[in-house]
Amino acid sequence: MKLRGKVLVDDAWRAQLDAIAETRGFPASHDVADLARCVTAVSHAYNHEGHDASETVKKADALSARLSFFFVRDIAKGWGATRELAAAGLFAKPSLKVLDLGAGIGAMTWGLAHALAEHSPASRSIDAVLCDADAEALAIAKAVAEERASVGDVKVAIRTDRQLAPFSPSLAGAPFDVVIAGQLLSELDRDLEPADRVKKHVRLVRSWLDALEPDGALVLVEPALRDRTRHLHALRDALAETKAATIFAPCLHAAACPALVREDDWCAENRAIDLPSWLVPVARSASLRWEGSTFSYLVLRRDDVSLARMAASHGVRFRAVSDAIVTKGKSEIFLCGVMPSNEGESVGRVRVTRLDRHETPENQAWNEIARGDLVATTPPPKLRDGRPGEARIDADTRVEPIAITRERKTT
Ligand SMILES: C[S@@+](CC[C@H](N)C(=O)[O-])C[C@H]1O[C@@H](n2cnc3c(N)ncnc32)[C@H](O)[C@@H]1O
Incomplete structure (x- = not known):
């Protein structure tokens, strides 16, 4: 089948993830019907309840779908949100210290590894701490790192730390070069009124910024859905107003986000990265897309380096x-x-x-x-x-x- 975009992950990932799935009694990538059943259940729970910790989804099914499908899909989001930092030569240290919050199986960290692998010179190793409330997801994250260990010539070492949000970066080993929170904010404080939630998340984000090196970057990634992305826009505006950080990307300005003017509007990415061919039948069976990678993101820095400044000429x-x-x-x-x-x-x-x-x-x-x-x-x-x-x-x-x-x- 001819796909529109490029595929980020190599074929070795398939055998590596299948090996982990089989050890745990999960369906592997060739068990299309069984895997698609798990993916459908998780997708339904995300869309209707905002997370997969749902009574309607068995834990083993959720972990299986996350390992064999969503992890692979979401590596592209981590890549997409960090690729501009890598292209700008801002990952120049030999090794990057990374804190991955709400890491799950670690898709954001592996996405960052793919972004580094594309650029040279750039850091050639990642030393990551993965924090999450879910001990089983973290155990799988560890198994993935043991199977894989690198992307191209970029080595990835992972330590896991079971923690609940708001997290304690100092316990995890701050300061970090990169703090990344992938699709986590939209799972937090969902019962709060939107304005209160923004205020609470400003405090949360500020505490994560405090965990950075002076030249570090905080990367927030969210699903490209309207409400989740609009929350990210509102958070961006509130952070810009208090001058809590420099907006590195995606915006070329720090003025109020124009996407917030109309209720039905939001600003999200759609990069031409497709699922690998082995997951296309699973996506099709679960009625999910396999072409393009959609997400929203915000990259903040503690220094004054920004795409706005780089493009100012x-x-x-x-x-x-x-x-x-x-x-x-x-x-x-x-x-x-x-x-x-x-x-x-x-x-x-x-x-x-x-x-x-x-x-x-x-x-x-x-x-x-x-x-x-x-x-x-x-x-x-x-x-x-x-x-x-x-x-x-x-x-x-x-x-x-x-x-x-x-x-x-x-x-
Ligand atoms: C949608 S998954 C995202 C996983 C990964 N970051 C990614 O983008 O692919 C959200 C993760 O956040 C974790 N999480 C949700 N609420 C949390 C909390 N209050 N404290 C710690 N982790 C939490 C969940 O356990 C889950 O692994």
């Missing part, structure tokens, strides 16, 4: 926050970023159109833009009279991708 810089919407005679993309204005610079989101008849070599790169890409235009897209928030790429507008360049140390 481009007068007009955006992140594509939608897929291209292609209709007869035109293609449109929502862009969020910074443009010159009468007041100096304005930030926000614009729906930008390029008519097919205006396609030229200057703006050819428009055709290649995918959600999540960084893009510069010269001059700025032309705002449309009487249509606030809408703009046009003309035949003479130059469109170019923004390459994330390695951060040079300034003294």
